[in-house]
Amino acid sequence: MPDSIDIPPVVVTATVNGERVSRAVEPRMNLVDFLREELELTGSHIGCEHGVCGACTVRVDGTIVRGCLMLAVQADGAEVLTIEGLSESGEIADLQENFKTRNAAQCGFCTPGMLMTAAELLAENPGAGRTEIRQHISGNFCRCTGYQAIVDAIEETGRNRGEK
Amino acid sequence: MKPAPFNYAKPSSVDEAISLLDGDATLLAGGQSLVATLNMRLSAPDLLVDINGLEELSGISVDGGTVRIGALTRHRELERSEVIAAQAPLIAEAVPLIAHPAIRNRGTVGGSIAFADPAAELPACLLALDGAVEIAGSGGRRKVGAGEFFRGLYDTALEDGELITAIEVPAAAGNQRFAVEEVARRHGDYGMAGVMASVTVNGETVEAARLVYIAAGGTPMLAEGAGAALAGNAIDEASIGAAQSALEGDLDPFDDMNSTAATKLHLARVMTERALKRIAGA
Numbered sequence: 014m015p016d017s018i019d020i021p022p023v024v025v026t027a028t029v030n031g032e033r034v035s036r037a038v039e040p041r042m043n044l045v046d047f048l049r050e051e052l053e054l055t056g057s058h059i060g061c062e063h064g065v066c067g068a069c070t071v072r073v074d075g076t077i078v079r080g081c082l083m084l085a086v087q088a089d090g091a092e093v094l095t096i097e098g099l100s101e102s103g104e105i106a107d108l109q110e111n112f113k114t115r116n117a118a119q120c121g122f123c124t125p126g127m128l129m130t131a132a133e134l135l136a137e138n139p140g141a142g143r144t145e146i147r148q149h150i151s152g153n154f155c156r157c158t159g160y161q162a163i164v165d166a167i168e169e170t171g172r173n174r175g176e177k
Numbered sequence: 178m179k180p181a182p183f184n185y186a187k188p189s190s191v192d193e194a195i196s197l198l199d200g201d202a203t204l205l206a207g208g209q210s211l212v213a214t215l216n217m218r219l220s221a222p223d224l225l226v227d228i229n230g231l232e233e234l235s236g237i238s239v240d241g242g243t244v245r246i247g248a249l250t251r252h253r254e255l256e257r258s259e260v261i262a263a264q265a266p267l268i269a270e271a272v273p274l275i276a277h278p279a280i281r282n283r284g285t286v287g288g289s290i291a292f293a294d295p296a297a298e299l300p301a302c303l304l305a306l307d308g309a310v311e312i313a314g315s316g317g318r319r320k321v322g323a324g325e326f327f328r329g330l331y332d333t334a335l336e337d338g339e340l341i342t343a344i345e346v347p348a349a350a351g352n353q354r355f356a357v358e359e360v361a362r363r364h365g366d367y368g369m370a371g372v373m374a375s376v377t378v379n380g381e382t383v384e385a386a387r388l389v390y391i392a393a394g395g396t397p398m399l400a401e402g403a404g405a406a407l408a409g410n411a412i413d414e415a416s417i418g419a420a421q422s423a424l425e426g427d428l429d430p431f432d433d434m435n436s437t438a439a440t441k442l443h444l445a446r447v448m449t450e451r452a453l454k455r456i457a458g459a
Protein backbone atom coordinates (compact mmCIF):
# COMPACT_ATOMS: atom_id res chain seq x y z
CA MET A 14 0.00 0.00 0.00
CA PRO A 15 1.45 3.39 -0.97
CA ASP A 16 1.75 6.29 1.48
CA SER A 17 -0.99 8.84 1.10
CA ILE A 18 1.74 11.50 0.84
CA ASP A 19 2.98 9.86 -2.38
CA ILE A 20 -0.40 10.05 -4.02
CA PRO A 21 -1.22 13.09 -6.06
CA PRO A 22 -4.70 14.48 -5.41
CA VAL A 23 -7.26 14.22 -8.19
CA VAL A 24 -9.52 17.06 -9.23
CA VAL A 25 -13.22 16.36 -9.07
CA THR A 26 -15.57 18.71 -10.88
CA ALA A 27 -19.24 17.93 -10.55
CA THR A 28 -22.63 19.59 -10.47
CA VAL A 29 -23.98 19.14 -6.96
CA ASN A 30 -27.55 20.26 -6.33
CA GLY A 31 -27.36 22.36 -9.47
CA GLU A 32 -24.13 24.10 -8.53
CA ARG A 33 -20.78 23.46 -10.18
CA VAL A 34 -18.10 22.54 -7.65
CA SER A 35 -14.47 21.61 -8.01
CA ARG A 36 -12.13 20.16 -5.37
CA ALA A 37 -8.79 18.36 -5.28
CA VAL A 38 -9.17 15.22 -3.19
CA GLU A 39 -7.46 11.92 -2.46
CA PRO A 40 -8.51 9.15 -4.87
CA ARG A 41 -9.61 7.05 -1.91
CA MET A 42 -12.24 9.54 -0.76
CA ASN A 43 -15.77 8.15 -0.97
CA LEU A 44 -18.50 10.27 -2.54
CA VAL A 45 -20.44 10.58 0.71
CA ASP A 46 -17.35 11.86 2.56
CA PHE A 47 -16.77 14.31 -0.26
CA LEU A 48 -20.31 15.64 0.10
CA ARG A 49 -20.16 15.83 3.88
CA GLU A 50 -16.61 17.01 4.44
CA GLU A 51 -15.67 19.00 1.36
CA LEU A 52 -19.10 20.48 0.62
CA GLU A 53 -20.59 20.42 4.14
CA LEU A 54 -23.73 18.73 2.85
CA THR A 55 -24.33 16.63 5.93
CA GLY A 56 -27.82 15.44 5.02
CA SER A 57 -26.34 12.28 3.52
CA HIS A 58 -25.50 10.04 6.44
CA ILE A 59 -22.88 7.38 7.01
CA GLY A 60 -23.82 4.14 8.73
CA CYS A 61 -22.12 0.93 7.73
CA GLU A 62 -19.71 2.05 4.98
CA HIS A 63 -20.15 -1.23 3.14
CA GLY A 64 -23.39 -0.87 1.23
CA VAL A 65 -25.77 -2.52 3.66
CA CYS A 66 -27.70 0.26 5.42
CA GLY A 67 -28.60 2.81 2.73
CA ALA A 68 -28.05 5.89 4.93
CA CYS A 69 -25.66 7.34 2.34
CA THR A 70 -28.03 7.08 -0.66
CA VAL A 71 -27.71 9.96 -3.15
CA ARG A 72 -28.71 10.48 -6.78
CA VAL A 73 -25.99 10.47 -9.43
CA ASP A 74 -26.93 11.19 -13.04
CA GLY A 75 -30.57 10.51 -12.30
CA THR A 76 -30.33 7.22 -10.39
CA ILE A 77 -29.77 6.41 -6.74
CA VAL A 78 -26.42 5.01 -5.61
CA ARG A 79 -24.60 4.20 -2.40
CA GLY A 80 -22.43 7.20 -1.53
CA CYS A 81 -20.11 4.91 0.43
CA LEU A 82 -19.50 2.56 -2.53
CA MET A 83 -18.65 5.20 -5.11
CA LEU A 84 -15.44 7.20 -5.09
CA ALA A 85 -15.65 10.99 -5.26
CA VAL A 86 -13.36 10.87 -8.31
CA GLN A 87 -15.92 8.69 -10.08
CA ALA A 88 -18.43 11.53 -9.79
CA ASP A 89 -16.20 13.76 -11.91
CA GLY A 90 -18.46 15.27 -14.58
CA ALA A 91 -21.60 13.90 -12.96
CA GLU A 92 -24.81 15.51 -11.71
CA VAL A 93 -25.18 14.75 -8.02
CA LEU A 94 -28.36 15.40 -6.07
CA THR A 95 -28.40 15.09 -2.29
CA ILE A 96 -31.31 15.29 0.11
CA GLU A 97 -30.63 19.03 0.44
CA GLY A 98 -31.12 19.57 -3.30
CA LEU A 99 -34.01 17.14 -3.54
CA SER A 100 -35.84 18.91 -0.71
CA GLU A 101 -35.26 22.32 -2.23
CA SER A 102 -36.51 21.19 -5.62
CA GLY A 103 -39.96 20.47 -4.18
CA GLU A 104 -40.03 17.08 -5.92
CA ILE A 105 -40.82 15.26 -2.69
CA ALA A 106 -42.67 17.91 -0.69
CA ASP A 107 -45.74 15.64 -0.59
CA LEU A 108 -43.69 12.64 0.53
CA GLN A 109 -42.00 14.66 3.26
CA GLU A 110 -45.36 15.90 4.48
CA ASN A 111 -46.62 12.33 4.67
CA PHE A 112 -43.47 11.24 6.53
CA LYS A 113 -44.25 13.94 9.09
CA THR A 114 -47.93 13.21 9.57
CA ARG A 115 -47.36 9.44 9.66
CA ASN A 116 -44.42 9.69 12.05
CA ALA A 117 -42.28 7.85 9.51
CA ALA A 118 -39.19 9.70 10.77
CA GLN A 119 -38.31 9.16 14.40
CA CYS A 120 -34.60 9.70 15.10
CA GLY A 121 -34.28 10.69 11.43
CA PHE A 122 -30.98 8.96 10.77
CA CYS A 123 -32.32 6.78 7.97
CA THR A 124 -34.70 9.43 6.61
CA PRO A 125 -32.58 11.15 3.92
CA GLY A 126 -31.63 7.79 2.38
CA MET A 127 -35.18 6.53 2.73
CA LEU A 128 -36.56 9.62 0.96
CA MET A 129 -33.99 9.39 -1.87
CA THR A 130 -34.90 5.74 -2.38
CA ALA A 131 -38.67 6.26 -2.16
CA ALA A 132 -38.44 9.22 -4.56
CA GLU A 133 -37.02 6.93 -7.25
CA LEU A 134 -39.83 4.42 -6.82
CA LEU A 135 -42.53 7.10 -6.80
CA ALA A 136 -41.13 8.67 -9.97
CA GLU A 137 -41.07 5.34 -11.79
CA ASN A 138 -44.11 3.63 -10.38
CA PRO A 139 -46.40 5.74 -8.19
CA GLY A 140 -48.91 2.87 -8.17
CA ALA A 141 -46.49 0.50 -6.39
CA GLY A 142 -48.19 -1.71 -3.82
CA ARG A 143 -46.92 -2.46 -0.32
CA THR A 144 -44.87 -5.48 -1.39
CA GLU A 145 -43.14 -3.52 -4.14
CA ILE A 146 -42.52 -0.66 -1.73
CA ARG A 147 -40.99 -3.03 0.82
CA GLN A 148 -38.79 -4.61 -1.84
CA HIS A 149 -37.68 -1.23 -3.11
CA ILE A 150 -36.66 0.03 0.34
CA SER A 151 -35.20 -3.35 1.37
CA GLY A 152 -31.71 -1.87 1.23
CA ASN A 153 -32.50 0.95 3.67
CA PHE A 154 -32.30 0.10 7.34
CA CYS A 155 -34.47 1.91 9.88
CA ARG A 156 -33.84 1.04 13.51
CA CYS A 157 -36.74 3.07 14.92
CA THR A 158 -40.02 2.91 13.06
CA GLY A 159 -40.52 -0.76 12.24
CA TYR A 160 -41.07 0.36 8.62
CA GLN A 161 -44.87 0.27 8.80
CA ALA A 162 -45.21 4.06 8.94
CA ILE A 163 -42.64 4.49 6.18
CA VAL A 164 -44.50 2.12 3.87
CA ASP A 165 -47.75 3.93 4.74
CA ALA A 166 -46.25 7.32 3.86
CA ILE A 167 -44.84 6.13 0.53
CA GLU A 168 -48.02 4.30 -0.39
CA GLU A 169 -50.18 7.32 0.39
CA THR A 170 -47.94 9.66 -1.59
CA GLY A 171 -48.15 7.37 -4.60
CA ARG A 172 -51.88 7.09 -4.29
CA ASN A 173 -52.32 10.86 -4.11
CA ARG A 174 -50.04 11.42 -7.06
CA GLY A 175 -52.00 8.87 -9.08
CA GLU A 176 -55.23 10.75 -8.40
CA LYS A 177 -53.88 14.06 -9.66
CA MET B 178 -13.56 2.43 8.05
CA LYS B 179 -11.83 4.28 5.24
CA PRO B 180 -9.75 2.70 2.47
CA ALA B 181 -5.96 2.66 2.52
CA PRO B 182 -4.46 5.10 0.01
CA PHE B 183 -4.36 4.06 -3.65
CA ASN B 184 -3.67 5.62 -7.00
CA TYR B 185 -6.45 5.94 -9.54
CA ALA B 186 -6.46 5.61 -13.31
CA LYS B 187 -9.32 5.81 -15.78
CA PRO B 188 -8.24 4.27 -19.08
CA SER B 189 -10.06 5.06 -22.32
CA SER B 190 -9.62 1.71 -24.07
CA VAL B 191 -9.53 -1.96 -23.15
CA ASP B 192 -5.91 -2.20 -24.28
CA GLU B 193 -4.95 0.72 -22.08
CA ALA B 194 -6.75 -0.90 -19.14
CA ILE B 195 -4.84 -4.14 -19.70
CA SER B 196 -1.52 -2.29 -19.92
CA LEU B 197 -2.23 -0.71 -16.51
CA LEU B 198 -2.85 -4.09 -14.89
CA ASP B 199 0.72 -5.11 -14.25
CA GLY B 200 1.84 -4.67 -10.68
CA ASP B 201 -0.56 -4.45 -7.74
CA ALA B 202 -3.54 -3.09 -9.65
CA THR B 203 -7.24 -3.94 -9.31
CA LEU B 204 -10.07 -3.32 -11.75
CA LEU B 205 -12.91 -1.13 -10.54
CA ALA B 206 -16.28 -1.73 -12.22
CA GLY B 207 -19.49 -1.06 -10.27
CA GLY B 208 -17.52 -1.00 -7.02
CA GLN B 209 -20.41 -2.68 -5.18
CA SER B 210 -18.20 -5.47 -3.89
CA LEU B 211 -14.76 -3.94 -4.30
CA VAL B 212 -15.28 -0.57 -2.58
CA ALA B 213 -16.83 -2.35 0.41
CA THR B 214 -13.69 -4.51 0.74
CA LEU B 215 -11.49 -1.41 0.34
CA ASN B 216 -13.46 0.44 3.02
CA MET B 217 -12.99 -2.51 5.36
CA ARG B 218 -9.32 -2.74 4.34
CA LEU B 219 -9.76 -6.34 3.32
CA SER B 220 -7.87 -5.31 0.22
CA ALA B 221 -5.39 -2.49 -0.33
CA PRO B 222 -4.11 -2.32 -3.93
CA ASP B 223 -1.61 0.30 -5.14
CA LEU B 224 -3.75 1.23 -8.11
CA LEU B 225 -7.40 1.13 -9.06
CA VAL B 226 -8.10 0.89 -12.78
CA ASP B 227 -11.59 2.30 -13.30
CA ILE B 228 -13.19 0.76 -16.40
CA ASN B 229 -16.40 2.81 -16.17
CA GLY B 230 -15.37 4.95 -19.13
CA LEU B 231 -15.13 2.00 -21.52
CA GLU B 232 -18.31 2.28 -23.60
CA GLU B 233 -17.25 -0.72 -25.68
CA LEU B 234 -17.89 -2.93 -22.64
CA SER B 235 -21.56 -1.93 -22.27
CA GLY B 236 -24.68 -3.19 -23.90
CA ILE B 237 -26.73 -6.22 -24.82
CA SER B 238 -26.95 -7.72 -28.29
CA VAL B 239 -28.23 -10.86 -29.98
CA ASP B 240 -26.42 -12.51 -32.84
CA GLY B 241 -27.31 -15.85 -34.41
CA GLY B 242 -28.88 -17.40 -31.34
CA THR B 243 -26.34 -16.00 -28.86
CA VAL B 244 -27.05 -13.24 -26.37
CA ARG B 245 -23.95 -11.18 -25.64
CA ILE B 246 -23.89 -9.00 -22.54
CA GLY B 247 -21.07 -6.50 -22.17
CA ALA B 248 -19.13 -6.66 -18.90
CA LEU B 249 -20.06 -3.11 -17.87
CA THR B 250 -23.79 -3.68 -18.31
CA ARG B 251 -25.44 -2.78 -14.99
CA HIS B 252 -27.77 -5.17 -13.18
CA ARG B 253 -30.49 -2.54 -13.58
CA GLU B 254 -30.08 -2.54 -17.38
CA LEU B 255 -30.55 -6.31 -17.42
CA GLU B 256 -33.65 -5.91 -15.28
CA ARG B 257 -35.18 -3.46 -17.74
CA SER B 258 -34.05 -5.07 -20.98
CA GLU B 259 -36.71 -6.44 -23.32
CA VAL B 260 -34.04 -8.50 -25.05
CA ILE B 261 -33.14 -10.20 -21.78
CA ALA B 262 -36.80 -10.75 -20.89
CA ALA B 263 -37.42 -12.45 -24.25
CA GLN B 264 -34.12 -14.22 -24.93
CA ALA B 265 -32.70 -14.93 -21.48
CA PRO B 266 -35.72 -15.23 -19.16
CA LEU B 267 -33.68 -17.04 -16.50
CA ILE B 268 -31.49 -13.96 -16.09
CA ALA B 269 -34.54 -11.69 -16.16
CA GLU B 270 -36.07 -13.65 -13.29
CA ALA B 271 -32.87 -13.71 -11.23
CA VAL B 272 -31.74 -10.10 -11.47
CA PRO B 273 -34.41 -8.49 -9.26
CA LEU B 274 -33.13 -10.76 -6.46
CA ILE B 275 -29.65 -9.19 -6.63
CA ALA B 276 -29.19 -6.72 -3.79
CA HIS B 277 -31.20 -3.47 -3.71
CA PRO B 278 -32.06 -0.86 -6.37
CA ALA B 279 -29.20 1.54 -5.50
CA ILE B 280 -26.74 -1.36 -5.78
CA ARG B 281 -28.26 -2.71 -8.99
CA ASN B 282 -27.91 0.77 -10.52
CA ARG B 283 -24.11 0.50 -10.21
CA GLY B 284 -23.21 -3.20 -10.04
CA THR B 285 -22.10 -4.80 -13.30
CA VAL B 286 -22.31 -8.20 -14.95
CA GLY B 287 -18.54 -8.45 -15.35
CA GLY B 288 -17.92 -7.55 -11.72
CA SER B 289 -20.38 -10.14 -10.52
CA ILE B 290 -18.88 -12.89 -12.70
CA ALA B 291 -15.29 -11.94 -11.77
CA PHE B 292 -16.08 -11.73 -8.06
CA ALA B 293 -17.70 -15.19 -8.33
CA ASP B 294 -19.49 -15.22 -5.01
CA PRO B 295 -20.95 -18.73 -4.61
CA ALA B 296 -24.23 -17.13 -3.46
CA ALA B 297 -24.46 -14.71 -6.41
CA GLU B 298 -27.21 -15.13 -8.97
CA LEU B 299 -25.46 -14.23 -12.24
CA PRO B 300 -22.62 -16.78 -12.00
CA ALA B 301 -25.26 -19.45 -11.32
CA CYS B 302 -27.35 -18.30 -14.29
CA LEU B 303 -24.30 -18.35 -16.54
CA LEU B 304 -23.56 -21.93 -15.54
CA ALA B 305 -27.20 -23.06 -15.80
CA LEU B 306 -27.34 -21.65 -19.34
CA ASP B 307 -23.96 -23.20 -20.14
CA GLY B 308 -22.71 -19.80 -21.28
CA ALA B 309 -19.20 -18.49 -21.75
CA VAL B 310 -16.98 -15.68 -20.51
CA GLU B 311 -15.10 -13.53 -23.00
CA ILE B 312 -11.72 -12.43 -21.64
CA ALA B 313 -9.14 -9.96 -22.93
CA GLY B 314 -5.48 -9.89 -21.96
CA SER B 315 -2.17 -8.74 -23.38
CA GLY B 316 -2.03 -11.96 -25.40
CA GLY B 317 -5.39 -11.32 -27.09
CA ARG B 318 -8.93 -12.49 -26.47
CA ARG B 319 -10.14 -15.89 -25.37
CA LYS B 320 -13.40 -17.50 -24.39
CA VAL B 321 -13.88 -19.80 -21.42
CA GLY B 322 -16.98 -21.94 -20.85
CA ALA B 323 -18.81 -21.33 -17.58
CA GLY B 324 -18.01 -24.88 -16.44
CA GLU B 325 -14.29 -24.17 -16.53
CA PHE B 326 -14.47 -20.55 -15.44
CA PHE B 327 -15.61 -21.03 -11.83
CA ARG B 328 -12.81 -22.94 -10.12
CA GLY B 329 -13.23 -22.58 -6.38
CA LEU B 330 -14.21 -20.15 -3.67
CA TYR B 331 -13.75 -16.69 -5.26
CA ASP B 332 -11.37 -18.38 -7.68
CA THR B 333 -11.86 -18.18 -11.45
CA ALA B 334 -10.00 -18.87 -14.68
CA LEU B 335 -9.10 -15.14 -14.92
CA GLU B 336 -5.33 -14.68 -14.98
CA ASP B 337 -3.44 -11.65 -13.72
CA GLY B 338 -3.61 -8.87 -16.26
CA GLU B 339 -6.87 -10.04 -17.81
CA LEU B 340 -10.33 -8.55 -17.82
CA ILE B 341 -13.77 -9.80 -18.72
CA THR B 342 -15.18 -8.05 -21.77
CA ALA B 343 -18.53 -9.85 -22.02
CA ILE B 344 -20.53 -12.95 -21.25
CA GLU B 345 -22.46 -14.99 -23.76
CA VAL B 346 -25.48 -17.22 -23.26
CA PRO B 347 -27.50 -19.15 -25.82
CA ALA B 348 -30.84 -17.49 -26.58
CA ALA B 349 -33.77 -19.37 -25.04
CA ALA B 350 -35.27 -22.04 -27.30
CA GLY B 351 -38.97 -22.88 -27.52
CA ASN B 352 -38.51 -26.22 -25.76
CA GLN B 353 -36.69 -24.78 -22.77
CA ARG B 354 -38.28 -23.96 -19.42
CA PHE B 355 -36.71 -21.82 -16.71
CA ALA B 356 -37.28 -21.07 -13.06
CA VAL B 357 -35.47 -19.33 -10.22
CA GLU B 358 -36.29 -20.12 -6.61
CA GLU B 359 -34.41 -18.58 -3.71
CA VAL B 360 -34.70 -17.93 0.01
CA ALA B 361 -33.01 -14.93 1.60
CA ARG B 362 -33.42 -13.45 5.07
CA ARG B 363 -34.42 -10.13 3.58
CA HIS B 364 -35.29 -9.24 -0.01
CA GLY B 365 -32.02 -8.46 -1.80
CA ASP B 366 -29.70 -10.21 0.62
CA TYR B 367 -27.48 -12.94 -0.73
CA GLY B 368 -29.61 -16.09 -0.72
CA MET B 369 -29.24 -18.81 1.92
CA ALA B 370 -30.20 -21.30 -0.76
CA GLY B 371 -31.53 -21.16 -4.27
CA VAL B 372 -31.69 -22.83 -7.65
CA MET B 373 -31.44 -21.50 -11.19
CA ALA B 374 -33.08 -24.16 -13.33
CA SER B 375 -32.87 -24.59 -17.09
CA VAL B 376 -34.79 -27.59 -18.38
CA THR B 377 -35.03 -28.75 -21.99
CA VAL B 378 -38.18 -30.74 -22.70
CA ASN B 379 -39.59 -32.87 -25.47
CA GLY B 380 -43.32 -32.78 -24.86
CA GLU B 381 -43.73 -33.95 -21.24
CA THR B 382 -40.32 -35.59 -21.12
CA VAL B 383 -37.20 -33.92 -19.79
CA GLU B 384 -34.36 -34.12 -22.29
CA ALA B 385 -31.81 -32.38 -20.11
CA ALA B 386 -31.93 -30.46 -16.86
CA ARG B 387 -29.25 -28.05 -15.65
CA LEU B 388 -30.03 -27.21 -12.04
CA VAL B 389 -27.46 -24.82 -10.55
CA TYR B 390 -27.49 -24.03 -6.84
CA ILE B 391 -26.24 -20.96 -5.00
CA ALA B 392 -24.70 -21.04 -1.52
CA ALA B 393 -24.23 -24.78 -1.92
CA GLY B 394 -20.44 -25.05 -2.24
CA GLY B 395 -17.37 -23.02 -3.22
CA THR B 396 -18.70 -22.22 -6.69
CA PRO B 397 -22.15 -22.13 -8.26
CA MET B 398 -22.95 -25.86 -8.12
CA LEU B 399 -24.27 -27.76 -11.14
CA ALA B 400 -26.24 -30.74 -9.82
CA GLU B 401 -25.32 -33.51 -12.22
CA GLY B 402 -26.99 -36.29 -10.26
CA ALA B 403 -30.26 -34.39 -10.05
CA GLY B 404 -30.05 -33.64 -13.78
CA ALA B 405 -29.52 -37.32 -14.55
CA ALA B 406 -32.45 -38.28 -12.32
CA LEU B 407 -34.74 -36.03 -14.34
CA ALA B 408 -33.49 -36.83 -17.85
CA GLY B 409 -35.79 -39.13 -19.77
CA ASN B 410 -38.63 -38.72 -17.26
CA ALA B 411 -41.66 -36.53 -16.92
CA ILE B 412 -41.57 -34.06 -14.04
CA ASP B 413 -43.69 -35.76 -11.39
CA GLU B 414 -43.51 -36.68 -7.70
CA ALA B 415 -41.18 -39.61 -8.43
CA SER B 416 -38.64 -37.73 -10.57
CA ILE B 417 -38.71 -34.69 -8.27
CA GLY B 418 -38.04 -37.01 -5.31
CA ALA B 419 -35.16 -38.67 -7.17
CA ALA B 420 -33.66 -35.29 -8.04
CA GLN B 421 -33.98 -34.17 -4.42
CA SER B 422 -32.27 -37.33 -3.18
CA ALA B 423 -29.38 -36.83 -5.59
CA LEU B 424 -28.62 -33.41 -4.14
CA GLU B 425 -26.79 -34.83 -1.15
CA GLY B 426 -24.10 -36.09 -3.53
CA ASP B 427 -24.23 -33.09 -5.86
CA LEU B 428 -23.94 -30.24 -3.37
CA ASP B 429 -21.36 -29.37 -0.77
CA PRO B 430 -22.78 -26.54 1.36
CA PHE B 431 -20.95 -25.26 4.41
CA ASP B 432 -22.08 -23.71 7.69
CA ASP B 433 -22.13 -19.94 7.89
CA MET B 434 -23.57 -17.37 10.27
CA ASN B 435 -27.05 -17.73 8.78
CA SER B 436 -27.50 -21.47 8.66
CA THR B 437 -25.90 -24.87 8.92
CA ALA B 438 -24.95 -27.03 5.94
CA ALA B 439 -27.86 -29.34 6.79
CA THR B 440 -30.35 -26.46 6.68
CA LYS B 441 -28.99 -25.32 3.32
CA LEU B 442 -29.30 -28.81 1.87
CA HIS B 443 -32.87 -29.02 3.15
CA LEU B 444 -33.68 -25.62 1.64
CA ALA B 445 -32.07 -26.62 -1.66
CA ARG B 446 -34.44 -29.59 -1.81
CA VAL B 447 -37.44 -27.38 -1.13
CA MET B 448 -36.32 -24.92 -3.82
CA THR B 449 -35.90 -27.82 -6.26
CA GLU B 450 -39.47 -28.97 -5.77
CA ARG B 451 -40.83 -25.44 -6.19
CA ALA B 452 -38.82 -24.77 -9.34
CA LEU B 453 -39.67 -28.09 -10.98
CA LYS B 454 -43.36 -27.86 -10.17
CA ARG B 455 -43.48 -24.41 -11.66
CA ILE B 456 -41.70 -25.65 -14.78
CA ALA B 457 -44.06 -28.63 -15.10
CA GLY B 458 -47.07 -26.35 -14.80
CA ALA B 459 -45.86 -23.96 -17.49
Ligand SMILES: Cc1cc2nc3c(=O)[nH]c(=O)nc-3n(C[C@H](O)[C@H](O)[C@H](O)COP(=O)(O)OP(=O)(O)OC[C@H]3O[C@@H](n4cnc5c(N)ncnc54)[C@H](O)[C@@H]3O)c2cc1C
Nearest residue numbers: 064206207208209210211276284285287288291297341367
Ligand atom coordinates in the same frame (compact mmCIF):
# COMPACT_ATOMS: atom_id res chain seq x y z
C1 LIG C 1 -25.43 -4.90 0.44
C2 LIG C 1 -25.07 -5.68 -0.79
C3 LIG C 1 -25.84 -6.77 -1.14
C4 LIG C 1 -25.53 -7.53 -2.26
N1 LIG C 1 -26.34 -8.58 -2.57
C5 LIG C 1 -26.07 -9.32 -3.67
C6 LIG C 1 -26.89 -10.42 -4.03
O1 LIG C 1 -27.88 -10.74 -3.37
N2 LIG C 1 -26.55 -11.13 -5.13
C7 LIG C 1 -25.46 -10.80 -5.91
O2 LIG C 1 -25.19 -11.47 -6.89
N3 LIG C 1 -24.68 -9.76 -5.60
C8 LIG C 1 -24.96 -9.01 -4.50
N4 LIG C 1 -24.14 -7.94 -4.22
C9 LIG C 1 -22.94 -7.68 -5.05
C10 LIG C 1 -23.26 -6.90 -6.31
O3 LIG C 1 -24.03 -7.68 -7.19
C11 LIG C 1 -21.99 -6.46 -7.05
O4 LIG C 1 -22.41 -5.57 -8.02
C12 LIG C 1 -21.17 -7.52 -7.74
O5 LIG C 1 -20.80 -8.57 -6.93
C13 LIG C 1 -19.85 -6.93 -8.22
O6 LIG C 1 -20.05 -6.17 -9.34
P1 LIG C 1 -19.37 -4.75 -9.47
O7 LIG C 1 -19.55 -4.33 -10.86
O8 LIG C 1 -19.89 -3.85 -8.42
O9 LIG C 1 -17.83 -5.10 -9.26
P2 LIG C 1 -16.67 -4.41 -8.43
O10 LIG C 1 -17.07 -4.30 -7.01
O11 LIG C 1 -16.22 -3.19 -9.11
O12 LIG C 1 -15.56 -5.51 -8.61
C14 LIG C 1 -15.65 -6.79 -7.98
C15 LIG C 1 -14.41 -7.61 -8.35
O13 LIG C 1 -14.44 -7.96 -9.73
C16 LIG C 1 -13.32 -7.43 -10.42
N5 LIG C 1 -13.82 -6.99 -11.72
C17 LIG C 1 -14.82 -6.09 -11.93
N6 LIG C 1 -15.07 -5.98 -13.26
C18 LIG C 1 -14.23 -6.84 -13.89
C19 LIG C 1 -14.01 -7.19 -15.26
N7 LIG C 1 -14.74 -6.67 -16.25
N8 LIG C 1 -13.05 -8.12 -15.52
C20 LIG C 1 -12.34 -8.68 -14.53
N9 LIG C 1 -12.48 -8.38 -13.23
C21 LIG C 1 -13.43 -7.48 -12.90
C22 LIG C 1 -12.79 -6.32 -9.54
O14 LIG C 1 -11.42 -6.12 -9.74
C23 LIG C 1 -13.11 -6.85 -8.16
O15 LIG C 1 -12.13 -7.75 -7.75
C24 LIG C 1 -24.43 -7.17 -3.08
C25 LIG C 1 -23.65 -6.06 -2.75
C26 LIG C 1 -23.95 -5.31 -1.62
C27 LIG C 1 -23.12 -4.13 -1.26
Ligand code: FES
Nearest residue numbers: 060061062067081
Ligand atom coordinates in the same frame (compact mmCIF):
# COMPACT_ATOMS: atom_id res chain seq x y z
S1 FES D 1 -23.16 3.90 4.78
FE1 FES D 1 -23.45 3.45 2.70
S2 FES D 1 -24.85 1.81 2.77
FE2 FES D 1 -24.39 2.11 4.88
Ligand code: FES
Nearest residue numbers: 119123155156157
Ligand atom coordinates in the same frame (compact mmCIF):
# COMPACT_ATOMS: atom_id res chain seq x y z
S1 FES E 1 -36.08 6.90 12.08
FE1 FES E 1 -34.41 6.25 13.29
S2 FES E 1 -33.39 4.89 11.95
FE2 FES E 1 -35.17 5.33 10.88
